[in-house]
Amino acid sequence: MFKKLPGDEARTLVTTTPDTAVVFRPAVVRTPAIVTITIFLWRLLAGIVRLVWRHPIAVAVLAVPAVLGILYGWRLALVVVAVPLSLLAPWPFFDRASFNRWMGWRLLAWWRLVWVYRRHWQPVMIVSGLGRNLHGRDYLPRIVRVTCTSWADLVTVKMISGQSVKDWTDRIEHLAHGFGATSCRVTVARSGRLLLAFPRRDPLATPLPALPIPEVASVGPVEIGRCEDGTPWRLKVHGTHVLVAGATGAGKGSIIWSTIRGLLPAVRAGLVQVWALDPKRMELSFGRALFGDRYAASPAACADLLEAAVTVMQERADRFAGLQRNHTPTVDDPFVLVVVDEVAFLTAYQSDKGLKLRISAALATLTTQGRAVGFGVMAALQDPRKEVMNVRNLFPDKIALRLDESEQVDMVLGDGARDRGALADHISPVPEQGAGIGYIRLETSPDPIRARAGYVSDIDIRAMVADFAAEAHQ
Structure with a gap:
């Protein structure tokens, strides 16, 4: 009644006869034994050739003693194996x-x-x-x-x-x-x-002390810590802008002070100026003597200092126009690093709308026009949402320290950063274990880098002030 069909076609048949058991057997093609044996031997030979080609030394180490044992006995094979091992054991x-x-x-x-x-x-x-x-x-x-x-x-x-x-x-x-x-x-x-x-x-589990102050004056990249692979973490500040985001106690101060510490010889040589905005009056005020009159704490003073930086930047841009496109630090035209701690207080949580507009406009001007004429901005904040920091995309290099939510990782480092392994929301909240650890997203690469900044203690800052305060704001 029914024609036998191959197994794949039998699934498409529908019978309308009730209580009828129809059994279809799939078509079977019997392969000759010689074909199966030939395929097996070919795969075995290809596997041996591939093994020898990929691992010639390992194959030789096993094959030479085996051949010597067959030809000349197990004693010679044992000597051939034991002598190199005895020589390599102390290595x-x-x-x-x-x-x-x-x-x-x-x-x-x-x-x-x-x-x-x-x-x-x-x-x-x-x-x-x-x-x-x-x-x-x-x-x-x-x-x-x-x-x-x-x-x-x-x-x-x-x-x-x-x-x-x-x-x-x-x-x-x-x-x-x-x-x-x-x-x-x-x-x-x-x-x-x-x-x-x-x-x-985790090679970064142990806190790092403050790195030694460099002996040679340089505008960077500044060594501020260690990367996960053991290489120095050198942060570029000249020719870029850096955004640092992290929850309370995540170690934003470690990055800020390590950067300032690495620039001190250049500050002494007159090649770098550090302008500090400290609306919390806590982090940067401890080393206020290093900044002199380039320090601001109140919102009004911060707005004035930022606008002064914009004025100097635009005056320098007018002089450079048509003559040079890149900035080389000199005593007459030093590199200016504008450090803003807790920038969200100035751009989002400021109750005076006039000051908020002035500060936002000045920051936008510095971050869009400052790189080519030797102005860099390093801004730190806790809340990376767009409505809090609407110019965060103007920072080419970004650092995500410990964050509270997984969504914040992509807000700081860009879309897909967490999927690539930037688990900033998994960093330990215990200061000894996680402070200063962060993921870096550079302008030149989308892949995050894990690193830890050195911890600059109060004693280190006092020593920096004692040694460099006189020259820092000349």
């Missing part, structure tokens, strides 16, 4: 850095690849939705390589065709917990490949 105890660079991190990367990533790769990809199971076959992204540093595993992944970076950034928490890490950061290595960073430990 990590005498020079751990070179051992890790040449062998330690490679061995750890191999172990992490085998025991962590390949072992859990399929279930994590399928459960997180980054892999697909179609018709009983798994389509998974491929691990290209794993490298280890002193603090993290760096996993290079080839995406499935048709995937986007957002598919991965939306699942960073799945990836982190799936592979036993505290977080995961996603960056684009090249087209079709991603670099996943899984931290094994």
Whole structure:
């Protein structure tokens, strides 16, 4: 009565006969054994060639003793293995850095690849939705390589065709917990490949003391702390503007005072001037002697100081017009850094509308026209909402310290920053653990960088005032 059809077509049939059990068997094509054996041998040979090509040293280390053992006996093979091991054994105890660079991190990367990533790769990809199971076959992204540093595993992944970076950034928490890490950061290595960073430990957990004052006068970049990978955190202040956002106690003062500390030799040489606005009368007033008459605390005085900076900037722009496009600090035309602590009090919470308009207009003028003529603005605030700081997009470089809400991360660093791993809302509120830690979004790169600024104590500020106050406001 019914014609037998292949299994895929049988699903489309509808029977109107009640209580009728119709069974369809899918068509089966029997593959000859010789074809199966040939495919298996070809895949085995290709796998061996690929293994030798990718890991020649590891293959040689295993193959040479095995061949010697077969040809000349196990004693010679044992000697060949034991002698190099006995010579290499003291290496990590005498020079751990070179051992890790040449062998330690490679061995750890191999172990992490085998025991962590390949072992859990399929279930994590399928459960997180980054892999697909179609018709009983798994389509998974491929691990290209794993490298280890002193603090993290760096996993290079080839995406499935048709995937986007957002598919991965939306699942960073799945990836982190799936592979036993505290977080995961996603960056684009090249087209079709991603670099996943899984931290094994937190190198910024220990507070950093104030860095030594530089011996050479320079306008920057200013070294203010350490990045997560161990490199110095050098903050660019000349030729840009910096916005620092963080909750109370997040460490905004560490960044401000570390920057001023790094510029002190240039201040002494007359190449830099620091203009300070301190509406809270707390953070910058402690080193007020460093600023002299370029310090303001009341809203009216802050408006006057900002407008004075605009006047100097515009006078300099008139002199530079048609002669130069970039600023080089000199004694006659120094770099001017305008530091504004708690800028939201001046731009949003100021009750005097006239002062609010003056301050907002002056800040907008400095941030739009000041870079080319040697004026930079460093502004700090707690609330990064647009209605609080309507010129935040005029700051090319941004720093997000500890924030209260996850949505605030993208408000400060830009859309997608949190998905790329800038978890500023997860920074510990305990001062010893999280103060001064933040994520940096530079004008030249969308990928956030995690770093920690050195803590400049009251004693350090007093010493700075004692040594540099006389020259700072000449």
